[in-house]
Amino acid sequence: MLTSFAYSLVLMTTVLVSGAIGSVIISNDHPLIHFHGRWDKSPGTWWAGSGFKMHVDNLKSLSLILGEHTTTPVASIGVSPYPSLKPSSVVRINVEGWQNNRINVEKIILNDGARLLPYSPSRLGFQFIGDSLSAGQYLPQGVDQAWPFLVGEQFKAEHTVNAQPGATLTDIVSYGNQHGVSFQFFRTEDTGYFYTTDHNFTTAWDFRRDVPPPTHVIIHIGANDASQSVTQDSFIKTFLNFISRLRTLYPTQPIFLFTPWGWPSADGSVSQYYPGAHQQIVQDRIKLGDHNVFLVNTTGWVTFDDVFPDNQHPNVPGHEKIANLFGAWLETWGLKPEPEWPA
Numbered sequence: 001m002l003t004s005f006a007y008s009l010v011l012m013t014t015v016l017v018s019g020a021i022g023s024v025i026i027s028n029d030h031p032l033i034h035f036h037g038r039w040d041k042s043p044g045t046w047w048a049g050s051g052f053k054m055h056v057d058n059l060k061s062l063s064l065i066l067g068e069h070t071t072t073p074v075a076s077i078g079v080s081p082y083p084s085l086k087p088s089s090v091v092r093i094n095v096e097g098w099q100n101n102r103i104n105v106e107k108i109i110l111n112d113g114a115r116l117l118p119y120s121p122s123r124l125g126f127q128f129i130g131d132s133l134s135a136g137q138y139l140p141q142g143v144d145q146a147w148p149f150l151v152g153e154q155f156k157a158e159h160t161v162n163a164q165p166g167a168t169l170t171d172i173v174s175y176g177n178q179h180g181v182s183f184q185f186f187r188t189e190d191t192g193y194f195y196t197t198d199h200n201f202t203t204a205w206d207f208r209r210d211v212p213p214p215t216h217v218i219i220h221i222g223a224n225d226a227s228q229s230v231t232q233d234s235f236i237k238t239f240l241n242f243i244s245r246l247r248t249l250y251p252t253q254p255i256f257l258f259t260p261w262g263w264p265s266a267d268g269s270v271s272q273y274y275p276g277a278h279q280q281i282v283q284d285r286i287k288l289g290d291h292n293v294f295l296v297n298t299t300g301w302v303t304f305d306d307v308f309p310d311n312q313h314p315n316v317p318g319h320e321k322i323a324n325l326f327g328a329w330l331e332t333w334g335l336k337p338e339p340e341w342p343a
């Protein structure tokens with residue numbers, strides 16, 4: 001559950017000094033803040049789902065002091081404490097949106113007597129890569145209600161979601177994205193950088209900052225390549241090159257490829273694209289000796305009831321359904337959810 005009632009969140013663009021007397025001020029470079037997702041040097045977030053976790057003893061209140069690189073007027077965030085019987089709790093904060101998703105954290109102010117403890121990450125870490133179908137576009141709470149986030153929760157796994165609505169895998173301009181995911185995944189910024197005036201550039205992501213590195217990689221992409229008339233052969237070639245490049249970062253991690261679930265219509269039909277392409281990619285990887293790439297056949301997972309009728313993207317129950325189906329798929333494959341969060 002993601003709730004915000006327990007904490008007061010103060011979103012400000014100037015530094016709060018008065019009123020902080022007796023409070024514990026945590027600077028944004030405190031070594032016990034567990035950052036996840038993509039952060040630039042300010043430090044500020046890009047990509048839906050980026051955020052941080054803190055394990056805090058005696059937590060009663062928390063305020064964020066945000067700097068000038070924060071999206072104005074509003075950047076929506078999800079906030080949740082882990083349920084805990086201990087006096088300490090883990091508080092999690094992440095940006096929900098695929099756009100308007102920049103929080104530039106200057107300071108975190110905790111109540112008097114609060115103390116940071118080390119955060120122990122889960123043994124499991126899921127890296128999701130995709131487009132609008134994974135980013136939670138059109139959902140009221142964005143990525144926090146999307147299937148990748150929900151699967152991460154089910155398995156008590158750390159999870160990062162690099163998913164860009166409208167983007168192709170192929171590195172071409174598509175629906176307002178200056179680059180495709182095969183380029184942008186390796187960057188700190190999502191493609192929204194192109195529309196910002198204070199940070200109109202993109203920088204290489206240092207993958208050593210993904211601590212711990214992911215244990216499983218899940219890719220669901222292709223809808224926009226199909227809409228942009230990228231041929232099936234070209235799509236397959238781009239995908240194979242992308243996986244080769246991912247293997248330099250993730251040499252032993254299982255990689256899961258979703259087949260398209262298609263675009264369902266009111267008459268019960270489902271419009272498909274790239275038939276057999278994802279299966280071909282898995283087979284080609286196996287031919288190359290990589291037996292650690294798996295096809296997730298999502299055919300039939302999403303019907304017209306599971307989508308918003310006007311844009312055919314999964315609705316809130318649709319995302320829950322997909323998360324449950326993929327969770328069950330993973331368990332059949334051999335992965336068990338962690339019994340408890342470690343911290």
Ligand SMILES: *[C@@H]1O[C@H](CO)[C@@H](O)[C@H](O)[C@H]1NC(C)=O
Pocket residue numbers: 194195196197200
């Ligand atoms: C960002 O830079 C590109 C050129 O690289 C330019 O086309 C674009 O308009 C700029 N965006 C903003 C918001 O200034």
Ligand SMILES: *[C@@H]1O[C@H](CO)[C@@H](O)[C@H](O)[C@H]1NC(C)=O
Pocket residue numbers: 279297298299300
């Ligand atoms: C995926 O599932 C559908 C429906 O069960 C089936 O018709 C199809 O053959 C499957 N595709 C692959 C590649 O296994």
